[in-house]
Amino acid sequence: MSQSTFAHHVRFETSSPIMQLDGGIEAYRKRLSALAGKNSAGIFQSVGNARRRIERDIGPLRLEMNSRDPAAFERLIALKSQQFLSTLGSNPLAFPWIRGTLDQVFATQAGPFSGLLSVLYAGDQLVACHLGLRQADQCHIWFITYDPAFSAYSPGLLLLMGMAEAAQGEGLNLFDLGRGTQPYKLRFQTGAIPLGEGAVSSPAWLAQAVLAKTAQKRWLKTTILGRVWRSGKGLVSRRSS
Template structure:
């Protein structure tokens, strides 16, 4: 098998067409994070992005998008921002993962949201988890009816708070796809505030991420949805769309309206908007499991782990990253630990705020 390493912008029209063909024919590859648009977009702002193009018998058999850092340490494209990762290839492709890394000039490839069924990386899984998916294939009415049956308390709470929001503030309206840059600026400000309040790293403090999100919004790959009550913007969501699949990405809300659970109202309205726009599923990503249980229709099995070759860079990466990854994984897998860690981070954020 011949493997060629290229920059995303060097991919030709035939290669992009083949990439999309593979996405259409393989389960779960249709996710926006695995689309050429995502890799091309990140490649505009990150010079470290590369794509390994594997050819077999004169035909492209696989695409392996990745980022190459110092000392040959590799990550999925947009690592830390993506909720699904992997190689774009037929499910039965047999490719030696370490040989692939050697061709890419990588000593290690670290992953945390890998499609678990992919054969080349199966020996390197450290742990498997699941990501919830909203199933809108039968339309919104069927989705809501199933939610009403499976999570009646959650559904009743959302609808009650939606009515109360309308009575207290103004008529509740939902715009599925806003093209207004001001709406996007507001969402990023809300999200930055949330990161600060909860002690998380503010992703929008990184200029390249701001530029990336604006690029996806301008090109239509990103869909910005806004919930309003009267004239007041209450919550918003920025997701990525690839055909009939949406990947949830950045939800946020105005804390003045927190008592109305605007995020949950927004998610239900997002489901309705997606169904009306021909989207059949919304990948919700990992984390916040209790909130997402009421919305999910199925799950994607994902894996966390690393592929490594015997290099100095791989050894250094193991020392630095492995203990932290294991601790994070333990927290995500245990709801009690997750809640405790969340409280600790919020307390830290409040203390940090008082000392400024």
Template sequence: MIKIEIVQSEEGFLALASEWNALLDASGLGNIFLTWEWISTWWTCFGRGRYKPWVITARDGNDGRLVGLLPLALQTVNLAGLRLRQLSFMAGDRVIDHLDVIAKPSHSHAAMPFFVDCLVGKSVEHDVVRLDAMKADSAFVKALLDTIEQRPDDASHMAIDSICPYLSLPDTWDGYWASIGKQSRYNFTRKAKRLQARASGPVSYRRVETKAELSDAIRELVRLHQARQQQKGNPGAFAQKRAIEFHTAVAERFLDKGWLRLYLLTVGEQVIAAIYCYKFGGKFSFYQSGYDPAWSECSPGALIMLHAVREAISEGAEEFDFLRGEEPYKSLWTSTARTDLRLRIATSMPGWLILRAYQLAYQGRRAIKANLGWGNRHAKAAS
């Protein structure tokens, strides 16, 4: 027997802290973006005051053990003059991937219909469900889409693919170095020599391992990332002060847990590149990077990425995950990818009107890209 509850208070959400990561470990998902440290830090920095917790929990009816949860948040939004209640994944406004219901495998099948009913059942009170970066092959997503597609009069939806490149890692660095081919080895060697020739001091890579180093390292990461992005005309991931505060807090908590992998490339005392990754289970997740544009001719961004891959292999990681996005540089590292889904589901007439506007806007963007010759092989919309 499964007992379902929707936790809708901050106190109730925070009370889940002692059970959260144990359930995540038991689920086998191995996703750092589903850890208590990531989700609760998001709540502190972005959720409180803007969202209301809406965490679906499943407990064993016999002993009360937590056997499943789906961490959602409820927000009232004004869209096109309509005031709507929108459900979204906690931390879904950040760049995170491969989200799913967190459940014990032994209880997942029994709990799944209840989770789906809480989102799209006939008695729901919200207008729109917005789920970004959901695992496309998860049992939860399949059950959710199956339910929607069987009831076309009750709910409309939109599903958009997100491509998430990743690199499967060999057991040894020598194995990886041999696999990339003679030309790539030559290019990396040439870049390293060019950097060494220009440097006025020793060139070194170092990993941030203590709290004493962390604040300066985060500051350098932000500086280098923003400098590169602004050169390209982009706002950058750290344009908002709150984003810097969030990642500073996450990095500190991950450092305590042994999950942070923040590397700096230095020439003498000058930091010219930084890469910000996480290690959780057998996976390295690349989150962000930056380099000094003044050193572009030496390709410090590529060199520090290569260093991070080497470190991942040395630690026995099975995968280097580049997360979502089809940026051209990722294709230089891997040709393999998995798919996540962005889901938009209407559960009321006002929600349907907004969903239809989303669909029309998305179709317009696709048409513009097609006319420009960009194409879009990975998107789909349904209603």
């Protein structure tokens, strides 16, 4: 079934930043430099400086681009769970069906679709890790996390750049960074894939409720009035606490 089947259900149009890596890391650097207002030397220099510091302080960096180590996978789950608890106050990975999905992705290696666990070590210490979804020559950047003990060394940037450098050897030509405007996505992206967002349900009012909630969140995040309302609400909460 073509995705165009759902075209009339689309209510919001967004995009997903991508890293175009065909031709290798130097070709990627040139694409980054060719974008108006982008300075590829900045991100490459930042990552280079972080590499030198962590190798001086901790140990030589080593990337396992496609790790099959169950201990590394469990470490990713533990680190991501800690991150969710600290930022959301709850841990979605505690739900059996969510954890089961991650287990299945990690275990899947046959066919054009597979899970891709990439792990960055400094000496013998795990610094950062990522579980992604691979389809042919593309990888969707999905669960990326790091050990907070190494936060001063920009471990997420080190891992993502290391993966970009290793992509050609793994037959990967594109990283899909996923919807969002986080600073690292804006720094690494060389293009974008258009996305359509909507909802389909039976009864139809459920989809309308989901879309109304999405529109509210979008208004709060993207409009001046929304940001003022959020800041005012936070101020009231702090005063009442």
